[in-house]
Amino acid sequence: MNFTLLKSDKNTSARTGILQTDHGTIETPIFMPVGTHGAVKTLSPQELETAGAQIILGNTYHLYLRPGHTLIKDAGGLHGFANWENPILTDSGGFQVFSLATLNKITDDGVEFRSHLNGSKHFFTPDVSMDIQRHLGSDIIMAFDECPPSDADFQTIETAVKRTAKWIKQCWDYLKSTPPIHSWEQTLFPIVQGGVVPELRKRSAEEVVPFAECGIAIGGLAVGEEKNAMFDTIALMDNILPKDHPRYLMGVGTPADLVESVMNGVDMFDCVMPTRNARNGQLFTSTGKLNIRNGKYKDDFSIVDENCSCMLCQNHTRAYLRHLLNVNEIYGLRLASLHNVTYYLNLMKEMRTRINDGSFSPWAKRYLDNYKK
Numbered sequence: 001m002n003f004t005l006l007k008s009d010k011n012t013s014a015r016t017g018i019l020q021t022d023h024g025t026i027e028t029p030i031f032m033p034v035g036t037h038g039a040v041k042t043l044s045p046q047e048l049e050t051a052g053a054q055i056i057l058g059n060t061y062h063l064y065l066r067p068g069h070t071l072i073k074d075a076g077g078l079h080g081f082a083n084w085e086n087p088i089l090t091d092s093g094g095f096q097v098f099s100l101a102t103l104n105k106i107t108d109d110g111v112e113f114r115s116h117l118n119g120s121k122h123f124f125t126p127d128v129s130m131d132i133q134r135h136l137g138s139d140i141i142m143a144f145d146e147c148p149p150s151d152a153d154f155q156t157i158e159t160a161v162k163r164t165a166k167w168i169k170q171c172w173d174y175l176k177s178t179p180p181i182h183s184w185e186q187t188l189f190p191i192v193q194g195g196v197v198p199e200l201r202k203r204s205a206e207e208v209v210p211f212a213e214c215g216i217a218i219g220g221l222a223v224g225e226e227k228n229a230m231f232d233t234i235a236l237m238d239n240i241l242p243k244d245h246p247r248y249l250m251g252v253g254t255p256a257d258l259v260e261s262v263m264n265g266v267d268m269f270d271c272v273m274p275t276r277n278a279r280n281g282q283l284f285t286s287t288g289k290l291n292i293r294n295g296k297y298k299d300d301f302s303i304v305d306e307n308c309s310c311m312l313c314q315n316h317t318r319a320y321l322r323h324l325l326n327v328n329e330i331y332g333l334r335l336a337s338l339h340n341v342t343y344y345l346n347l348m349k350e351m352r353t354r355i356n357d358g359s360f361s362p363w364a365k366r367y368l369d370n371y372k373k
C-alpha cells in the first residue's frame with residue numbers, strides 16, 4: 001500500500017491524495033460508509049458504488065460475535081463474504097468493547113468483556129484483534145487501543161496513552177511474526193490517543209507514529225467533548241503528524257465537521273451519522289438539513305434535493321418519502337440512507353475537486369457560513 005499526495009491547498013491544510021491498495025485506489029479526502037455487520041444498513045454493494053463509495057468500514061467486534069471471523073475467512077474474507085471488491089477498513093473491536101459490551105476488566109494485557117448479545121465472556125488482546133482482522137482480510141487493519149470516555153480525568157487518559165503505546169508494538173510484532181491468511185496486503189494504522197490534553201496527544205503521537213507504514217489515525221475524539229476542544233486537537237495533530245501519511249479521523253461527523261477537518265489536514269472519515277440519521281428521517285441536502293417527518297412535508301411534492309443524483313431525488317417526492325418512513329416501509333429506509341450516503345460522498349468529491357483546482361478555501365468558508373444558517 002502506498003499514499004501519494006497530489007495537491008495541497010495554499011490557504012489551509014487541505015490536501016488531495018491517492019491511497020493505493022490491492023483492492024483498488026482510494027481518492028482522498030474520502031468518507032467511508034460504515035458496514036457494521038458486513039453491510040451498510042439497507043444498501044447493496046452496487047448502490048454504494050453508484051453513490052461513489054470507494055472504501056467501506058467493517059466492525060470487528062460485531063463480526064467476531066456474529067457470524068465469526070473463521071466463517072468469514074472461509075468465505076474469502078469480508079470482501080468475498082459481502083461481495084464488495086473495493087477496499088475495506090476494519091476497526092480493532094476496542095471501541096465497541098468499551099461502548100457496547102459489559103466491561104469486566106481492563107488490564108495492560110487486554111480487555112475482558114461480556115457480549116451485549118448473550119453475556120458470553122471474551123478477552124480481547126492486541127494479538128486477538130490482529131488475528132480477527134487478519135481473518136476478515138481488511139486492507140486497513142486498525143491498531144488495538146484504549147479509548148477513554150470524554151469525561152475521563154488526566155490519569156485515566158494517561159493510562160490509556162501508555163496502554164495504546166504498549167499495544168501498538170504488540171500489534172506490529174504480531175503482524176510481522178505471523179504469516180498472512182489472505183493473498184493481499186494488509187496495512188496497520190496506529191491510533192493516536194490522549195483525549196483533548198495537548199501534552200498527552202503529543203506524547204501519544206511520538207509513541208505510535210514510528211509504527212505507521214502508510215497511514216495513521218486520530219482516535220478518542222467525537223466521544224462527547226466540546227466541539228472547540230475537538231478542533232483544537234485536530235489542529236494540533238495537523239502540526240505534529242507526518243504529512244506523507246493519510247490521516248484518518250475516527251467517528252467524525254457532521255458535514256460541517258468534515259469540511260472543517262479537511263481544512264485541518266484530515267484525509268479519511270467514517271461515521272454512522274448519514275445512515276442512522278436517514279433512518280430517523282433527517283436528510284442532509286445542499287440547502288441544509290431537512291427533517292422529513294415534519295408535518296409540513298405531508299403534501300410537499302417537490303424533490304428532496306435539486307442538486308442530488310440519487311435514486312430518491314431522481315424518482316420520488318418529499319411527501320412520498322415522508323409517507324414511507326411514517327409507515328416504516330423498508331423502501332423508505334433505503335431511499336433515505338442512499339440519499340444521505342450520496343450526499344456525504346458528493347461532498348467529499350466536491351472538496352477533492354476544489355482542492356485540486358485551487359478554489360477550496362473560499363468554497364469551504366461559504367459552505368460553513370451557509371451550514372451555520
Ligand SMILES: [Zn+2]
Nearest residue numbers: 308310313339
Ligand atoms: Zn438524493
